[in-house]
Amino acid sequence: MLIASYNPKQTGDILVVILGEDAKEQKVEYKDSVVRISDENSDRVTGFNFLSASESLPRLKDVDGKVDLTQDDLNSLNEVLKNNGLLDTLELDEDPKFVVGYVKSVKEHPKSDHLKITETEIDNGKALQIVSGSPNMQENIKVVVAKVGAMMPDGLIIWPGELKGEESIGMICSGRELLIKNAPNRPGALILPNDYQEVGEAFDFAKSETLFTK
Template sequence: MLIASYNPKQNGDILVVVLGETTGEQNVEYKNDIVTISETDNGEIIGYNFLNASHILPKLTDMNGQIDLNADDVTKLNDALKAQNLADNIVLDDDPKFVVGYVKSVSDHPKSDHLKITETEVNDGKSLQIVSGSPNMQANIKVVVAKVGAMMPDGLIIFPGELKGEDSNGMICSGRELHIPNAPQKPGALILPDNYEVGSEFDFDNASTLFE
């Protein structure tokens, strides 16, 4: 997993890099302009904060929100870590996180009267079990899937999880959750037109006209 975000108005010149989910207490270590966040119990590094980040990645100037890191960016961040004798363990993740999915099947959740358990095909023909509370959930529809490792427009990060005891590996999104212009401001999966290709990366720019 590799998620990067940058919000200079709120946080200053700090690049937040997330490598994994927090599952317990955190250990925070400062070394010059780099903050390392790790799990207290096992020492696993789950993220970094790079202070004065625009000195490492000049492209951050005038950017805000989630940052798409390329191979060159990852190299520069790892070089900054090595310069402080820190673990250079940031690995490029260029797998699309918002994709067109196809809901193959829907079943009732055994412990909920409103949740549904879906088998949803995503890219490379792979299917995921995703629990959804969308009132319009049904089989044989095309939807937008936020895969594990996605950052939603509101900053929510999608981690593996479970809902009432059932595994859920991703999120089937509404137009409202995706911040698509003019999307209905109510719950309900965004059902895509049939011309969307299952497994393709969801194009937010092209989707801006879906509700015109």
Template sequence: MLIASYNPGQTGDILVVILGEDAKKQEVMYGDSVVRIFDAKNDKTTGFNFLNASTILPRLKDVNGQVELTQDDLDALNNELSKNDIDEQIELDTDPKFVVGYVKSVKEHPKSDHLKITETEIDGGKTLQIVSGSPNMQEDIKVVVAKVGAMMPDGLIIWPGELKGEESDGMICSGRELKIPNAPQRPGALILPDDYQVGDAFDFDKASTLFE
């Protein structure tokens, strides 16, 4: 997992790099230009904060929000880790986090009158159990799935979880949640046309014309 965010107006010149879900008990280690956040129980790193980030990655001066890191970016960040006597290296994550999914089955949630439990196929033929509250949820539709590790346009990060006791690994998204131009401002899964192929990375640029 690799999520990076840069919001200078809110947090200053700091690049936040997330490698895993927050631990129940976290510790921090301060270097000259890097803060390491890690699980106090097993010493596993969950993230880094790079201080004075725009001096490390000058292109950040034109960025506000999620940052899609390239290998060149990681080379510069990993060099900064070494300068701070941190042996770890950040690895590139090229796995698409928003993909076209296919809802294979839908059943009622045993503890809710509005939630549905879906079996949804994503990339590589993998099937996920995803709990959805979309009022238009049904079988045999193509949808957008935000996988675990995705950052939504509003900054929400998708983690594995449970909804009323049922496992849910990902989220089936609405057009509103994806901030598709002119999408209806109401709940409901974005049902994709047939020309979208199950397993493909979701193309936000292509989808910008869905509601024209």
């Protein structure tokens, strides 16, 4: 997992890199221009804050929000880690986090009158249990799935979780949550046309601009 964001108006010239969920007991180490965040008990690294980030990555001056890091970016950041005495290495994550999914089955949530438990197929035929509150949820539809490790347009990060005691791995998205142009401002999963894209493919955000027309 590799999630990066840069919000200079809110946090200054700091690149935040997230590698995993926060640990219950965190260890925070300050190494000159890098802050290393890890699990106090296992030393599992959960993230870094790169200070004065635009000095290492000048292209950040044109960014505000989520950053899709390239291998060249990581080479620069790994050099920063090395120069700050850290042995950690960042690796490129090319796994798409927003994919076309197929809802194979839907059943009622035993502890909720509005939640549904879905079995939703994603890439490579893998099926996930995803709990959804979408009022239009049904079987045999194509949807957009935000997988674990996805950062939503509003900054929300998708982690594994539970909804009222039922496991939910990922999220089935609405058009408005994805900030798709002209998407209706109401709850409900974005149901894709059957011939839109193949199940498991990375969701084409550029193509989605034609999904809703006024």
